[in-house]
Protein backbone atom coordinates (compact mmCIF):
# COMPACT_ATOMS: atom_id res chain seq x y z
CA UNK A 351 0.00 0.00 0.00
CA UNK A 352 2.87 2.35 0.58
CA UNK A 353 3.12 2.76 -3.16
CA UNK A 354 -0.21 4.60 -3.31
CA UNK A 355 0.25 8.06 -4.84
CA UNK A 356 0.26 10.60 -2.01
CA UNK A 357 1.61 13.95 -0.82
CA UNK A 358 1.15 16.34 2.08
CA UNK A 359 2.17 19.81 3.21
CA UNK A 360 1.66 22.08 6.17
CA UNK A 361 2.36 25.80 6.25
CA UNK A 362 2.17 28.52 8.88
CA UNK A 363 0.29 30.87 6.52
CA UNK A 364 0.59 34.67 6.36
CA UNK A 365 -0.89 35.82 9.65
CA UNK A 366 0.12 33.39 12.40
CA UNK A 367 3.54 33.28 14.02
CA UNK A 368 3.54 29.54 14.57
CA UNK A 369 1.95 26.44 13.11
CA UNK A 370 -0.48 24.55 15.34
CA UNK A 371 -1.56 22.13 12.61
CA UNK A 372 -0.02 18.68 12.25
CA UNK A 373 -0.21 16.06 9.54
CA UNK A 374 0.77 12.41 9.20
CA UNK A 375 0.63 10.65 5.84
CA UNK A 376 2.05 7.20 5.29
CA UNK A 377 -0.46 5.20 3.26
CA UNK A 378 -2.68 3.59 4.24
CA UNK A 379 -2.85 6.10 7.14
CA UNK A 380 -3.67 9.79 6.66
CA UNK A 381 -4.39 12.20 9.55
CA UNK A 382 -4.74 15.97 9.80
CA UNK A 383 -5.08 17.79 13.13
CA UNK A 384 -5.68 21.52 13.73
CA UNK A 385 -4.61 22.45 17.24
CA UNK A 386 -6.15 25.34 19.14
CA UNK A 387 -5.07 26.99 22.32
CA UNK A 388 -2.61 29.73 21.45
CA UNK A 389 -0.33 30.04 24.44
CA UNK A 390 -1.93 26.82 25.70
CA UNK A 391 -0.01 24.94 23.03
CA UNK A 392 -2.31 23.96 20.20
CA UNK A 393 0.67 22.46 18.40
CA UNK A 394 1.24 20.09 21.33
CA UNK A 395 -2.39 18.99 21.20
CA UNK A 396 -2.34 18.25 17.47
CA UNK A 397 0.94 16.30 17.73
CA UNK A 398 -0.19 14.20 20.71
CA UNK A 399 -3.47 13.44 18.93
CA UNK A 400 -1.77 12.22 15.78
CA UNK A 401 0.93 10.18 17.54
CA UNK A 402 -1.67 8.45 19.67
CA UNK A 403 -3.91 7.83 16.68
CA UNK A 404 -1.16 6.29 14.58
CA UNK A 405 -0.28 3.84 17.33
CA UNK A 406 -3.91 2.64 17.39
CA UNK A 407 -4.37 2.62 13.62
CA UNK A 408 -3.24 -1.01 13.23
CA UNK A 409 -6.51 -2.16 14.80
CA UNK A 410 -8.45 -0.45 12.04
CA UNK A 411 -6.43 -2.24 9.37
CA UNK A 412 -6.75 -5.59 11.12
CA UNK A 413 -10.53 -5.34 11.60
CA UNK A 414 -12.54 -8.08 9.89
CA UNK A 415 -15.33 -6.06 8.32
CA UNK A 416 -16.55 -2.51 7.80
CA UNK A 417 -18.43 -2.31 11.09
CA UNK A 418 -15.47 -3.58 13.09
CA UNK A 419 -13.22 -1.18 11.24
CA UNK A 420 -15.46 1.79 12.07
CA UNK A 421 -15.53 0.75 15.75
CA UNK A 422 -11.73 0.45 15.77
CA UNK A 423 -11.53 3.91 14.20
CA UNK A 424 -13.76 5.31 16.94
CA UNK A 425 -11.56 3.72 19.61
CA UNK A 426 -8.42 5.17 18.01
CA UNK A 427 -9.88 8.68 18.00
CA UNK A 428 -11.13 8.26 21.58
CA UNK A 429 -7.61 7.22 22.57
CA UNK A 430 -6.31 10.43 21.00
CA UNK A 431 -8.87 12.44 22.91
CA UNK A 432 -7.88 10.80 26.19
CA UNK A 433 -4.20 11.47 25.50
CA UNK A 434 -4.76 15.18 24.79
CA UNK A 435 -7.07 15.53 27.78
CA UNK A 436 -4.67 13.77 30.16
CA UNK A 437 -1.71 15.79 28.90
CA UNK A 438 -3.27 19.04 30.03
CA UNK A 439 -4.14 17.71 33.45
CA UNK A 440 -0.46 17.20 34.28
CA UNK A 441 0.83 20.50 32.92
CA UNK A 442 -0.81 23.85 33.66
CA UNK A 443 0.76 25.52 30.62
CA UNK A 444 -1.22 23.09 28.43
CA UNK A 445 -4.58 23.70 30.09
CA UNK A 446 -7.23 24.56 27.50
CA UNK A 447 -5.42 23.04 24.55
CA UNK A 448 -7.53 21.14 22.06
CA UNK A 449 -7.42 19.88 18.51
CA UNK A 450 -9.51 18.68 15.61
CA UNK A 451 -8.80 15.36 13.96
CA UNK A 452 -9.67 14.14 10.48
CA UNK A 453 -8.35 10.65 9.78
CA UNK A 454 -8.58 8.14 6.95
CA UNK A 455 -7.32 4.60 6.79
CA UNK A 456 -7.39 2.93 3.40
CA UNK A 457 -8.32 -0.74 3.32
CA UNK A 458 -8.45 -3.14 0.40
CA UNK A 459 -10.88 -2.65 -2.45
CA UNK A 460 -11.23 1.10 -2.12
CA UNK A 461 -12.71 0.94 1.36
CA UNK A 462 -11.84 4.00 3.43
CA UNK A 463 -12.44 4.24 7.18
CA UNK A 464 -13.00 7.81 8.29
CA UNK A 465 -12.74 9.34 11.76
CA UNK A 466 -13.81 12.91 12.42
CA UNK A 467 -13.99 15.44 15.27
CA UNK A 468 -13.98 19.21 14.61
CA UNK A 469 -13.94 21.29 11.46
CA UNK A 470 -11.04 19.93 9.49
CA UNK A 471 -12.37 18.17 6.41
CA UNK A 472 -12.10 15.21 4.12
CA UNK A 473 -13.11 15.23 0.47
CA UNK A 474 -13.34 12.67 -2.30
CA UNK A 475 -12.11 14.34 -5.50
CA UNK A 476 -12.80 13.15 -9.02
CA UNK A 477 -13.29 14.64 -12.48
CA UNK A 478 -16.91 15.18 -11.46
CA UNK A 479 -15.85 17.57 -8.67
CA UNK A 480 -15.34 17.58 -4.91
CA UNK A 481 -17.57 15.78 -2.43
CA UNK A 482 -17.09 16.63 1.25
CA UNK A 483 -17.40 13.34 3.14
CA UNK A 484 -17.01 14.68 6.67
CA UNK A 485 -19.39 16.89 8.60
CA UNK A 486 -18.00 20.09 10.15
CA UNK A 487 -18.56 20.22 13.90
CA UNK A 488 -18.82 23.98 13.91
CA UNK A 489 -21.31 26.68 14.81
CA UNK A 490 -21.88 27.73 11.19
CA UNK A 491 -22.28 24.13 9.99
CA UNK A 492 -25.02 23.65 12.61
CA UNK A 493 -26.70 26.84 11.38
CA UNK A 494 -26.55 25.61 7.77
CA UNK A 495 -27.87 22.16 8.72
CA UNK A 496 -30.80 23.72 10.57
CA UNK A 497 -31.54 25.94 7.56
CA UNK A 498 -30.91 29.21 9.39
CA UNK A 499 -28.12 30.39 7.08
CA UNK A 500 -27.07 29.39 3.57
CA UNK A 501 -23.77 27.68 2.69
CA UNK A 502 -22.69 30.97 1.10
CA UNK A 503 -23.47 32.85 4.33
CA UNK A 504 -21.33 30.32 6.21
CA UNK A 505 -18.25 31.29 4.16
CA UNK A 506 -18.30 34.82 5.58
CA UNK A 507 -20.00 34.27 8.94
CA UNK A 508 -18.12 35.93 11.84
CA UNK A 509 -18.27 32.70 13.87
CA UNK A 510 -17.10 30.43 11.06
CA UNK A 511 -14.00 29.36 13.01
CA UNK A 512 -15.83 28.35 16.18
CA UNK A 513 -15.97 24.57 16.60
CA UNK A 514 -18.51 22.62 18.64
CA UNK A 515 -16.48 19.43 19.13
CA UNK A 516 -12.75 18.95 19.72
CA UNK A 517 -10.28 16.49 21.20
CA UNK A 518 -9.01 17.46 24.64
CA UNK A 519 -11.53 19.57 26.56
CA UNK A 520 -13.52 16.60 27.94
CA UNK A 521 -12.59 13.03 28.93
CA UNK A 522 -15.15 11.75 26.41
CA UNK A 523 -16.09 13.03 22.96
CA UNK A 524 -18.59 12.04 20.28
CA UNK A 525 -16.70 10.68 17.25
CA UNK A 526 -17.97 10.36 13.67
CA UNK A 527 -16.56 7.01 12.48
CA UNK A 528 -17.69 5.26 9.31
CA UNK A 529 -16.55 3.64 6.09
CA UNK A 530 -16.99 4.71 2.49
CA UNK A 531 -15.82 3.46 -0.88
CA UNK A 532 -13.90 5.29 -3.56
CA UNK A 533 -13.43 4.37 -7.19
CA UNK A 534 -10.31 3.97 -9.31
CA UNK A 535 -8.59 7.31 -9.85
CA UNK A 536 -10.47 9.10 -7.05
CA UNK A 537 -8.40 11.13 -4.61
CA UNK A 538 -8.93 11.53 -0.87
CA UNK A 539 -8.02 14.96 0.48
CA UNK A 540 -7.80 15.87 4.17
CA UNK A 541 -7.19 19.48 5.18
CA UNK A 542 -7.41 22.05 7.94
CA UNK A 543 -9.77 25.03 7.66
CA UNK A 544 -6.83 27.25 6.70
CA UNK A 545 -7.14 25.71 3.22
CA UNK A 546 -10.92 25.70 2.79
CA UNK A 547 -11.14 29.27 4.11
CA UNK A 548 -9.53 30.39 0.86
CA UNK A 549 -9.87 27.60 -1.70
CA UNK A 550 -13.27 26.55 -3.04
CA UNK A 551 -14.34 22.92 -3.32
CA UNK A 552 -14.27 22.86 -7.12
CA UNK A 553 -10.76 24.32 -7.10
CA UNK A 554 -9.58 21.46 -4.87
CA UNK A 555 -10.84 18.97 -7.46
CA UNK A 556 -9.50 20.96 -10.36
CA UNK A 557 -5.99 21.20 -8.95
CA UNK A 558 -5.62 17.68 -7.54
CA UNK A 559 -7.30 15.71 -10.31
CA UNK A 560 -5.63 17.88 -12.92
CA UNK A 561 -2.15 17.45 -11.44
CA UNK A 562 -1.22 14.82 -14.02
CA UNK A 563 -0.19 12.32 -11.39
CA UNK A 564 2.11 14.76 -9.57
CA UNK A 565 0.56 14.92 -6.08
CA UNK A 566 3.45 16.90 -4.58
CA UNK A 567 2.87 19.64 -7.14
CA UNK A 568 -0.87 19.63 -6.36
CA UNK A 569 -0.43 20.15 -2.60
CA UNK A 570 2.16 22.88 -3.24
CA UNK A 571 -0.28 24.65 -5.55
CA UNK A 572 -3.07 24.43 -2.99
CA UNK A 573 -0.93 25.87 -0.19
CA UNK A 574 0.33 28.64 -2.49
CA UNK A 575 -3.22 29.54 -3.49
CA UNK A 576 -4.36 29.80 0.14
CA UNK A 577 -1.36 32.00 0.94
CA UNK A 578 -1.94 34.23 -2.09
CA UNK A 579 -5.50 34.79 -0.90
CA UNK A 580 -4.50 35.89 2.57
CA UNK A 581 -3.20 32.82 4.40
CA UNK A 582 -5.23 33.83 7.45
CA UNK A 583 -4.67 30.53 9.26
CA UNK A 584 -2.26 27.62 9.29
CA UNK A 585 -2.70 25.62 6.08
CA UNK A 586 -2.48 21.84 5.97
CA UNK A 587 -3.37 19.42 3.21
CA UNK A 588 -2.83 15.71 2.56
CA UNK A 589 -3.90 13.69 -0.46
CA UNK A 590 -3.83 10.01 -1.32
CA UNK A 591 -5.20 7.97 -4.18
CA UNK A 592 -6.61 4.78 -2.59
CA UNK A 593 -7.17 2.95 -5.90
CA UNK A 594 -4.66 4.03 -8.52
CA UNK A 595 -5.95 3.69 -12.04
CA UNK A 596 -4.29 3.75 -15.41
CA UNK A 597 -6.26 6.82 -16.37
CA UNK A 598 -5.56 8.73 -13.18
CA UNK A 599 -2.68 10.61 -14.74
CA UNK A 600 -4.60 11.23 -17.92
CA UNK A 601 -7.61 13.05 -16.50
CA UNK A 602 -7.01 16.33 -18.20
CA UNK A 603 -7.79 19.87 -17.15
CA UNK A 604 -10.05 19.99 -20.21
CA UNK A 605 -12.11 17.07 -18.91
CA UNK A 606 -12.52 18.79 -15.56
CA UNK A 607 -13.39 22.09 -17.19
CA UNK A 608 -15.98 20.30 -19.30
CA UNK A 609 -17.47 18.80 -16.15
CA UNK A 610 -17.58 22.28 -14.66
CA UNK A 611 -19.30 23.75 -17.71
CA UNK A 612 -21.88 21.02 -17.70
CA UNK A 613 -22.84 22.12 -14.23
CA UNK A 614 -21.43 19.13 -12.38
CA UNK A 615 -19.40 21.30 -10.04
CA UNK A 616 -21.14 23.05 -7.21
CA UNK A 617 -21.03 26.82 -7.59
CA UNK A 618 -18.96 28.20 -4.75
CA UNK A 619 -18.28 31.80 -3.90
CA UNK A 620 -14.54 32.24 -4.07
CA UNK A 621 -14.42 35.68 -2.46
CA UNK A 622 -11.95 35.97 0.37
CA UNK A 623 -12.92 38.87 2.58
CA UNK A 624 -9.98 40.31 4.48
CA UNK A 625 -9.60 39.38 8.09
CA UNK A 626 -8.65 42.01 10.60
CA UNK A 627 -7.40 39.69 13.29
CA UNK A 628 -4.80 36.99 12.83
CA UNK A 629 -5.06 35.22 16.15
CA UNK A 630 -6.94 32.05 16.68
CA UNK A 631 -10.56 30.96 16.52
CA UNK A 632 -11.90 34.37 17.07
CA UNK A 633 -15.33 35.73 17.70
CA UNK A 634 -14.99 38.70 15.43
CA UNK A 635 -17.19 41.69 16.21
CA UNK A 636 -20.24 41.82 13.96
CA UNK A 637 -19.23 45.18 12.47
CA UNK A 638 -16.09 43.64 11.01
CA UNK A 639 -18.27 41.75 8.55
CA UNK A 640 -20.23 44.90 7.73
CA UNK A 641 -17.16 47.00 7.07
CA UNK A 642 -16.06 45.05 4.03
CA UNK A 643 -19.01 45.84 1.87
CA UNK A 644 -21.43 43.05 2.63
CA UNK A 645 -24.18 45.38 3.83
CA UNK A 646 -24.78 46.65 0.29
CA UNK A 647 -25.48 43.14 -0.90
CA UNK A 648 -28.18 42.55 -3.55
CA UNK A 649 -30.28 40.78 -0.91
CA UNK A 650 -30.34 43.92 1.19
CA UNK A 651 -31.37 46.08 -1.78
CA UNK A 652 -34.15 43.73 -2.85
CA UNK A 653 -35.33 43.76 0.79
CA UNK A 654 -35.86 47.53 0.69
CA UNK A 655 -37.69 47.26 -2.65
CA UNK A 656 -40.05 44.83 -0.95
CA UNK A 657 -40.75 47.38 1.78
CA UNK A 658 -41.53 50.10 -0.74
CA UNK A 659 -43.93 47.78 -2.60
CA UNK A 660 -45.65 46.78 0.65
CA UNK A 661 -46.06 50.44 1.64
CA UNK A 662 -47.57 51.30 -1.76
CA UNK A 663 -50.06 48.43 -1.50
CA UNK A 664 -51.07 49.64 1.94
CA UNK A 665 -51.55 53.23 0.73
CA UNK A 666 -53.72 52.06 -2.18
CA UNK A 667 -55.80 49.97 0.22
CA UNK A 668 -56.31 52.97 2.53
CA UNK A 669 -57.43 55.18 -0.40
CA UNK A 670 -59.87 52.48 -1.59
CA UNK A 671 -61.36 52.10 1.88
CA UNK A 672 -61.75 55.87 2.27
CA UNK A 673 -63.32 56.19 -1.18
CA UNK A 674 -65.75 53.35 -0.56
CA UNK A 675 -66.65 54.74 2.85
CA UNK A 676 -67.44 58.14 1.38
CA UNK A 677 -69.90 56.58 -1.11
CA UNK A 678 -71.54 53.85 0.94
CA UNK A 679 -74.90 53.91 2.70
CA UNK A 680 -77.03 51.02 3.77
CA UNK A 681 -80.36 50.44 5.40
CA UNK A 682 -80.61 48.57 8.66
CA UNK A 683 -82.82 47.81 11.63
CA UNK A 684 -81.59 49.53 14.79
CA UNK A 685 -81.63 47.97 18.23
CA UNK A 686 -84.91 49.75 19.03
CA UNK A 687 -86.56 48.05 16.02
CA UNK A 688 -86.65 51.12 13.78
CA UNK A 689 -85.27 51.38 10.25
CA UNK A 690 -82.36 53.74 9.62
CA UNK A 691 -79.51 54.55 7.26
CA UNK A 692 -75.87 54.22 8.23
CA UNK A 693 -72.87 55.36 6.29
CA UNK A 694 -69.74 53.30 5.74
CA UNK A 695 -69.06 49.59 6.16
CA UNK A 696 -71.73 47.66 8.06
CA UNK A 697 -69.04 45.73 9.93
CA UNK A 698 -66.86 46.10 12.97
CA UNK A 699 -68.11 49.56 13.88
CA UNK A 700 -66.83 51.12 10.65
CA UNK A 701 -70.02 53.11 10.11
CA UNK A 702 -71.75 56.22 11.39
CA UNK A 703 -75.44 57.03 11.70
CA UNK A 704 -76.76 58.95 8.69
CA UNK A 705 -80.48 58.90 9.36
CA UNK A 706 -82.88 57.52 11.93
CA UNK A 707 -86.64 57.06 11.48
CA UNK A 708 -89.72 56.03 13.48
CA UNK A 709 -90.54 53.35 10.95
CA UNK A 710 -91.06 50.11 12.83
CA UNK A 711 -89.31 47.27 10.97
CA UNK A 712 -92.02 44.85 12.11
CA UNK A 713 -94.55 46.67 9.94
CA UNK A 714 -92.66 45.71 6.80
CA UNK A 715 -93.53 42.75 4.67
CA UNK A 716 -91.02 40.02 5.45
CA UNK A 717 -89.71 39.60 1.91
CA UNK A 718 -89.43 43.34 1.44
CA UNK A 719 -87.56 43.71 4.66
CA UNK A 720 -85.23 40.93 3.65
CA UNK A 721 -84.60 42.50 0.25
CA UNK A 722 -84.15 46.12 1.29
CA UNK A 723 -83.04 46.19 4.89
CA UNK A 724 -81.45 42.96 6.09
CA UNK A 725 -79.34 42.36 3.00
CA UNK A 726 -76.82 45.04 3.95
CA UNK A 727 -76.58 46.23 0.37
CA UNK A 728 -74.26 49.19 -0.03
CA UNK A 729 -76.02 52.05 -1.85
CA UNK A 730 -75.17 55.59 -2.67
CA UNK A 731 -76.82 58.32 -0.66
CA UNK A 732 -79.65 59.13 -3.09
CA UNK A 733 -80.49 55.46 -3.59
CA UNK A 734 -80.64 54.92 0.16
CA UNK A 735 -82.86 57.94 0.69
CA UNK A 736 -85.08 56.79 -2.17
CA UNK A 737 -85.47 53.28 -0.81
CA UNK A 738 -86.40 54.74 2.53
CA UNK A 739 -88.97 57.02 0.88
CA UNK A 740 -90.47 54.11 -1.06
CA UNK A 741 -90.97 51.87 1.96
CA UNK A 742 -94.75 51.29 2.26
CA UNK A 743 -95.55 53.68 5.08
CA UNK A 744 -95.59 57.37 5.46
CA UNK A 745 -92.36 58.34 7.10
CA UNK A 746 -92.01 60.37 10.19
CA UNK A 747 -88.36 61.06 9.95
CA UNK A 748 -86.36 62.54 12.72
CA UNK A 749 -83.57 63.68 10.72
CA UNK A 750 -80.10 63.72 9.62
CA UNK A 751 -77.63 62.95 12.30
CA UNK A 752 -74.70 64.02 10.20
CA UNK A 753 -73.88 66.83 7.91
CA UNK A 754 -71.60 65.12 5.54
CA UNK A 755 -70.90 66.66 2.15
Ligand code: MG
Nearest residue numbers: 384543544583
Ligand atom coordinates in the same frame (compact mmCIF):
# COMPACT_ATOMS: atom_id res chain seq x y z
MG1 MG B 1 -7.25 26.22 11.58
